[in-house]
Amino acid sequence: MSIEAEYLRIIIERFKSVKSLGDKTIEQLSENEIHWRINEDSNSIAIISKHLSGNMISRWTDFLHSDGEKPDRNREQEFADDLSSKNDMIEYLEKGWNTLFEALKSLKEEDLLKNVFIRGEKHLVIDAIERQLAHYSYHVGQIVYIGKQLKGENWESLSIPRGKSEAYLQEMLKKHQPK
Numbered sequence: 001m002s003i004e005a006e007y008l009r010i011i012i013e014r015f016k017s018v019k020s021l022g023d024k025t026i027e028q029l030s031e032n033e034i035h036w037r038i039n040e041d042s043n044s045i046a047i048i049s050k051h052l053s054g055n056m057i058s059r060w061t062d063f064l065h066s067d068g069e070k071p072d073r074n075r076e077q078e079f080a081d082d083l084s085s086k087n088d089m090i091e092y093l094e095k096g097w098n099t100l101f102e103a104l105k106s107l108k109e110e111d112l113l114k115n116v117f118i119r120g121e122k123h124l125v126i127d128a129i130e131r132q133l134a135h136y137s138y139h140v141g142q143i144v145y146i147g148k149q150l151k152g153e154n155w156e157s158l159s160i161p162r163g164k165s166e167a168y169l170q171e172m173l174k175k176h177q178p179k
Contacts, residue, residue: 004109011129012104015136019097022049022140024158025147026093031086033150044081045143046089051078052139053096059118059132060103064111068118068128104129 026034026045034045043051054075059068083089112126123131148155160168 002109004112007112007126008104008107008109011133012101014133015100015104018133018137018140021158022052022093022143024156025144026086026090028151028154028156029086029147033147034086034089035081036146036150037081043079043142045146046083047079047081048139048142048146049089049093050080050083051075052136053093054078055132055135056096056100059128060099063103064107064114064116064125067120068116100132 026049029045034049037044037047054073055078058070058073061070083092107125112124114125115122116125116128117123118128118131144158
């Protein structure tokens with residue numbers, strides 16, 4: 001396997017991992033909780049999700065052939081909390097993730113060193129991918145943080161719970177020990 005093919009495989013897995021953290025957080029939240037904001041200048045999980053999806057749809061539609069900032073994108077509208085329900089939010093977010101994964105799966109090894117444009121700025125494809133992974137991780141991290149604060153002691157951990165590090169390490173070592 002080439003390094004380019006391995007990179008494409010790994011990057012898809014990384015995006016899936018980021019998506020999973022957001023999905024598992026959103027599953028724990030109520031209809032009201034997805035709209036909670038600490039103040040008027042902050043974003044709710046619904047707003048962050050709407051922005052994520054709008055970005056994904058713009059960046060990854062016709063990825064190799066058109067600027068990633070599509071003329072029909074209304075970025076400012078992404079920050080209006082106007083999704084009527086949790087299901088609408090999830091549906092719109094899934095549209096974004098599906099657009100991303102379809103674009104990534106269509107890439108060929110030789111595409112990684114091609115140029116794409118975002119707001120007129122030239123990027124290597126590999127750089128554009130990494131840029132979006134960082135951006136989406138940042139926003140999903142916000143979603144997780146808000147969700148964890150809202151749920152408090154009812155939060156279902158998405159990683160190794162406090163006080164369980166050693167047990168987890170031993171479990172992983174046993175699992176991956178040569179047989």
